[in-house]
Amino acid sequence: MHVLLVEDDNRLAAALTAALARLGHQVVRAGRADDALRLKDGADFVLLDLGLPDMDGLEALRRLRRASAVPVIVVTARSEERDVLRGLRGGADDYLVKPFRTAELIARMEAVIRRGTRPLTAAGPVVAADGVRIDLATRRLEVDGRPVTLTRREFDVLALLAREPGVVRSREEILDEVWGDLLLSASRSLDVHIAGIRAKTGRPGLVETLRGTGYRLGTGTCTSGS
Structure with a gap:
């Protein structure tokens, strides 16, 4: 795997590079x-520090995500x-958060890769109600006829709930x-993504x-065939 390591600390960068190369x-x-x-275009995975000399890492993340x-x-x-929420x-x-163990970083990378290869949506129904239209096959979301863009993870959460409207899913x-990681149960990550879905759809x-x-x-959401 081609990993892009965005890190201005030479010692940490050298240690991470060596650890990843061994794998x-x-x-x-x-x-x-x-x-x-x-x-970015040559990378399969990005590790991004936020304290960069030429641009705040959060702004770099936003620019990366647009492309x-x-x-x-x-x-x-x-x-x-x-900062975590942003x-x-x-x-x-x-x-x-630094400092961290290399083994933890590797485990988290593996978890991200696993969930990225799990097909959370496939050819299937369109779920629609109250002006909201969720197309599980094309991963498109519309509200009152206008497209709404969610992050990949926000749509994954919405798609999981939409596969069986009305069915309660535990955290x-x-x-x-x-x-793909139950350790996140102690984090705010799920809350952040659900708040994003609610805010973006209105x-x-x-x-x-x-x-x-x-x-x-x-x-009030129902399922239709198209």
């Missing part, structure tokens, strides 16, 4: 955001909750199915929260 990965290191954006769906894990010393909302697949079930009731139980697609 057979090919690593290209970029110390600046502009170099990372230029090299690519490549898996991204943010690796940073920023541990404030607002990173996840900006399209990161995971967020890892653990969603995290296992979409993230339909707070599209995803219902059942306190102590889980989530389901709004009970």
Whole structure:
């Protein structure tokens, strides 16, 4: 796998490069955001530091996401909750705070890759109600006839709920199915993505929260064949 390591700390970059190389990965290191954006097309995976010398890493993430769906894990010393939320909302697949063990990083990369290869949607119905139209086959979402763009993970969560409207999915079930990692049950990642779905669609009731139980697609939502 070709890994783009965006890190300006020479010692950490060298250690991560060596660890990834031992596992057979090919690593290209970029110390600046502009170099990372230029090299993104050759990457299968991106590890992104936020403290870059030429651009804030969150802005680099936003620019990267506008052009690519490549898996991204943010690796940073920023541990404030607002930074974690901004990173996840900006399209990161995971967020890892320094210092961390290399084994944990590798495990998280493997989890991101696993869930990226699991077919969460396939040819199937269109789910529609209250002006919302979710096409599970094409992964398109429309609200009142206008297209709405979700992040890949936001749509994965919505698609899981839409496959069986009205069926309650527990937090653990969603995290296992979409993230492939039950360790995220202690994180805010799922909450962030559900909040993103509600905000972007303008339909707070599209995803219902059942306190102590889980989530389901709004009970007013129905399934159609096209």
